[in-house]
Amino acid sequence: MTRRTAKPVPRTAVRPRRGGGIRRGEARSGWLFVAPAVIITTVFLVIPIMLAFWVSVSDWNGFQSPLNPRVNFVGLENYAAITVEDGLDQRNFGTAVRNNFYYVLFVVPLQTIIALLLAVQVNRAVLRGKGFFRTAFYFPSVTSTVAIVIVFQFLFTASGAVNAVIGALGIDGPDWFNDSTGVFHALLGSFGVTAPSEGPLAEPGFLGISGWQWIAGPSVAMSSLIMLAIFTTSGTFMLLFLAALQNIGSEIDEASLMDGAGPVRKFFSITLPMLRPTLFTVLTLGLIGSWQVFDQIYVLGGTSAGGTISTPAFLAYRSSFVDLQWGQGAAIAFILFVFIIVLTLLQRWALAERTPKKFRQSKATPKVQGGLR
Amino acid sequence: MTAVDVSAESGIPNDDAPKRSFRRRKRLGARARTGMLLSYLILIGLALIYIYPFIISIAASFKTDAEATQDALSLIPDTITFAAYERLFGDVPFPLWAGNTVMIATIVTLGRVFFDSLAGYALSRLKFKGRAFVFAAFIGILSVPGVVLLIPRFLILQQLGLYDTYGGMIIPLLSTAAGVFIMKQFFDSIPVSVEEAARIDGASTFRIYWTIVLPMARPALVTLFILSFQGSWNELGHFIVSRQSPELNTLTTGVASLVSGQLGSGNQFPLQLAAAVLMTIPVAILFFIFQRRIMNTTAGAEKG
Numbered sequence: 249m250t251r252r253t254a255k256p257v258p259r260t261a262v263r264p265r266r267g268g269g270i271r272r273g274e275a276r277s278g279w280l281f282v283a284p285a286v287i288i289t290t291v292f293l294v295i296p297i298m299l300a301f302w303v304s305v306s307d308w309n310g311f312q313s314p315l316n317p318r319v320n321f322v323g324l325e326n327y328a329a330i331t332v333e334d335g336l337d338q339r340n341f342g343t344a345v346r347n348n349f350y351y352v353l354f355v356v357p358l359q360t361i362i363a364l365l366l367a368v369q370v371n372r373a374v375l376r377g378k379g380f381f382r383t384a385f386y387f388p389s390v391t392s393t394v395a396i397v398i399v400f401q402f403l404f405t406a407s408g409a410v411n412a413v414i415g416a417l418g419i420d421g422p423d424w425f426n427d428s429t430g431v432f433h434a435l436l437g438s439f440g441v442t443a444p445s446e447g448p449l450a451e452p453g454f455l456g457i458s459g460w461q462w463i464a465g466p467s468v469a470m471s472s473l474i475m476l477a478i479f480t481t482s483g484t485f486m487l488l489f490l491a492a493l494q495n496i497g498s499e500i501d502e503a504s505l506m507d508g509a510g511p512v513r514k515f516f517s518i519t520l521p522m523l524r525p526t527l528f529t530v531l532t533l534g535l536i537g538s539w540q541v542f543d544q545i546y547v548l549g550g551t552s553a554g555g556t557i558s559t560p561a562f563l564a565y566r567s568s569f570v571d572l573q574w575g576q577g578a579a580i581a582f583i584l585f586v587f588i589i590v591l592t593l594l595q596r597w598a599l600a601e602r603t604p605k606k607f608r609q610s611k612a613t614p615k616v617q618g619g620l621r
Numbered sequence: 622m623t624a625v626d627v628s629a630e631s632g633i634p635n636d637d638a639p640k641r642s643f644r645r646r647k648r649l650g651a652r653a654r655t656g657m658l659l660s661y662l663i664l665i666g667l668a669l670i671y672i673y674p675f676i677i678s679i680a681a682s683f684k685t686d687a688e689a690t691q692d693a694l695s696l697i698p699d700t701i702t703f704a705a706y707e708r709l710f711g712d713v714p715f716p717l718w719a720g721n722t723v724m725i726a727t728i729v730t731l732g733r734v735f736f737d738s739l740a741g742y743a744l745s746r747l748k749f750k751g752r753a754f755v756f757a758a759f760i761g762i763l764s765v766p767g768v769v770l771l772i773p774r775f776l777i778l779q780q781l782g783l784y785d786t787y788g789g790m791i792i793p794l795l796s797t798a799a800g801v802f803i804m805k806q807f808f809d810s811i812p813v814s815v816e817e818a819a820r821i822d823g824a825s826t827f828r829i830y831w832t833i834v835l836p837m838a839r840p841a842l843v844t845l846f847i848l849s850f851q852g853s854w855n856e857l858g859h860f861i862v863s864r865q866s867p868e869l870n871t872l873t874t875g876v877a878s879l880v881s882g883q884l885g886s887g888n889q890f891p892l893q894l895a896a897a898v899l900m901t902i903p904v905a906i907l908f909f910i911f912q913r914r915i916m917n918t919t920a921g922a923e924k925g
Contacts, residue, residue: 277826278749285740285796286755289762291781292793296773297765303776314776366667372660383912384668387675390908390915392855394873395897398880399678402693402890409677409693479671487916511656540768543857547877561768568772569862578772585769592764 297585304578314574326575327583334456337576340555340563342455348539348559350466355477356534363482363530364523367489368515382490386483393480393543400476401425401548424472428554430464431471469553473544481537485530492526493519525599532595539588560584682706682895689890705891706899715896717868718875722854722900725791725871729853732795734845738838740796741804742830746813756805762798768858775862789863790871794853800845807841808834847911854904872900 299314307322308314330341370381388396403409404424411421422429436442444450449459466474500518520527545562558566560580568577677696681689682705684698692699709715743749744756774793775784783789815837819829835842857873864870870878876896879889908915 274747274826275749278743278747278752281743281747281826281830282740282755284736285759285801288736288792288796289759289798292774292777293762293765293770296770296777299776299780300773303772313780315780369660369664369667372657377661377664381664381668382916383909384671386912386916387905387908388671390851390904391901392857392873392904394855394857394877394880395901398876398893398897399674401880402678402681402689402894403674405690405693405890407690407693409674412694479674483671536766540766542768542771546857546861547880549881564769565771565861569775574772581769581772585766588766588769589764592766596764 300578301582303574304582306575308574310568310572310574322575326579330576330579330583331455334452337567337573338456340558341560341580342457343461343555344558344560344563345455346457346462346464347466347470347556348541348561350464351470351474351477351541351559352535352538354466354471354474355481355538356531358474359478359482359485359534360527360530362478363485364489364527366482366486367493368519370486371490371493382487385486388480389483391480394547396476396480397544397547400472400479404472422468425469425548426553427468428556429468430466430556431468432463432465434468435465464556467553467556469557473541473548473557476544477538477541481534485534488526488530489523492523496522528598529595532591532598536588536591536595539584539591678894679898682891682898684891686889686891689894702891705895708892709895709899713875713879713892713896714867714870715875715899718870718872719899721869722872725787726850726853728791729794730846730849732791733797733800733849734842736796737800737845738804738835738842739830740801741806742808742834744801744805745808746816746834747826759798759801763802771858771862774859778863783863785864785866785869787869790860790869793863794856794859797849800849803845803848804838804841807838811837843911844914847907847915850907851904876900 303314304326305321305323306314306319307325308319312318329335329337331338366381366385370378370385404411406421406423408424410424414421433443443460449463451458453459453462496519500522540561541559542561542565545557545559546565548557550558550562550566561584564577564580564584566577567573567580571577677694680696680698681693683701683703684692685700685702685704688699744752744759778784778789778793781789783792815833816829819833824832855873856871857877860869860871860874864874876893879893879896
């Protein structure tokens with residue numbers, strides 16, 4: 249932005265003297281050119297967000313306009329109902345937060361590790377296969393979530409391909425998308441630990457969820473969605489790593505080989521440190537993206553598997569459009585909104601701190617990524 | 622981004638991998654070759670995991686319901702049947718959904734390319750009061766997470782009387798902050814001299830933009846075109862909250878309604894998979910035509 253002011257235009261011409269000079273009417277054209285984008289963004293993004301904020305502090309029930317005089321201001325009542333007041337709404341929100349928490353806990357590290365693995369392998373593939381492998385790993389990223397969910401439901405059905413494969417290894421596969429068993433619960437169960445009937449773990453705790461339920465882990469159904477997420481996003485992040493690896497170049501590669509460093513040693517002491525900025529970007533993008541999971545949950549109906557695949561984003565939708573509790577739905581959306589904005593600001597701040605000017609442009613990466621998915 | 626795009630357009634591979642490999646193989650011993658072989662085995666294994674699901678899905682769309690359920694892994698159906706596809710064009714209004722998606726994606730894509738390049742050009746080149754503010758506002762809007770817009774968008778469409786209309790489905794998508802940002806960055810990177818010459822000749826700002834700037838901006842426009850088309854073709858959330866009539870279903874909302882099993886009993890995997898296959902084809906074609914550019918764009922976004 250600021251750099252542009254230094255372009256070779258005579259300073260006098262910049263000041264628009266009305267009716268003369270080669271830059272006559274430039275201000276008018278400028279506003280005219282940005283007008284469509286500004287109007288669309290204002291009308292369909294800025295104003296709607298303000299409207300939704302009003303709904304989140306009102307008792308609007310979905311009939312007539314939220315601005316009609318019979319709708320009352322109720323303060324933070326809707327926010328309280330989902331966070332501090334005991335009841336079903338609070339438990340639903342707490343469960344959704346727990347589900348999404350475990351989703352993030354597994355998706356973010358796994359997709360990063362797999363993307364890095366894919367990138368390193370593809371980068372090492374020095375023969376002609378490189379383009380083929382890159383395409384194969386990236387293709388799921390351009391496919392519609394709806395289509396991918398259908399494919400995954402087919403693969404993970406009780407008599408499906410996945411169970412056929414692990415059945416060949418002698419393992420009895422679950423009915424993936426309908427199994428609400430928490431993975432950690434199942435693990436504890438195999439050591440003979442079962443749900444406590446009393447004590448601190450049995451009492452309702454944070455967000456109305458008992459400690460025992462908090463440590464459930466992702467359900468088997470959610471685990472299938474975790475795999476789905478990794479399947480569709482690892483290709484995108486692989487490309488980011490691949491670009492970074494190509495920037496590192498082969499000199500360092502060969503130098504370290506000549507120095508006698510083994511491939512594993514080389515990876516951890518040379519490649520990985522050099523990939524740190526990209527690693528940071530991938531981790532934070534993953535963090536921001538995986539708190540927004542909605543499409544998959546919607547396609548699956550969101551209430552299956554004992555409510556263990558519901559997420560805050562889906563709950564916001566469902567509370568409003570299905571249960572007609574618009575205030576609560578909007579309140580959930582706003583909590584999510586603030587949370588994600590904070591994550592994004594932290595990312596921008598950290599990127600600006602740690603990298604010189606050139607890298608700062610990657611501010612735009614979140615949305616560009618979103619577009620690509 | 623531009624440097625990458627140039628190599629993408631000319632179709633020249635952007636790395637000299639084969640040459641390098643030749644040199645390297647001469648220098649390295651048997652251990653390295655074993656390493657390379659291992660690397661390939663890992664890659665082939667992983668590629669199978671990524672590709673096989675799509676292949677057996679295509680295969681299953683030609684199977685009977687019973688066979689798709691019982692024998693999911695086989696690649697060749699015992700009895701090849703087109704029943705699923707026939708149903709898609711018979712009982713299921715699949716052509717209607719496809720028609721809606723084609724129309725909406727086309728308008729949205731053209732609109733985004735036009736409006737975003739227009740705004741990006743103004744923010745990069747034209748001097749006007751408030752330019753810095755407008756640009757800062759777009760940067761701020763980049764971080765608004767899309768998923769929290771579902772309720773707000775519904776509310777405004779209802780207020781404006783656009784709910785459940787094509788207008789309500791299309792207009793909000795006609796411009797994105799990300800698109801404006803991409804175009805602004807691009808215009809910042811190309812020299813200003815040609816435009817200055819035209820300006821001295823007395824051409825109007827819009828004419829300069831239309832006849833001189835746009836043709837120069839082709840690489841960025843193609844990038845934006847691909848991103849917009851793919852984004853609007855795969856869009857689900859906005860079409861959930863902007864319409865309710867079945868006639869306005871797009872491929873995403875329509876096919877999603879197949880999953881919830883509104884059409885009779887059973888899992889109907891062949892029908893769903895056939896729909897998934899058909900809705901993926903246009904994006905897949907676009908992907909294979911432009912794959913080098915698409916992948917470089919993704920990588921380029923991060924490099925800045």
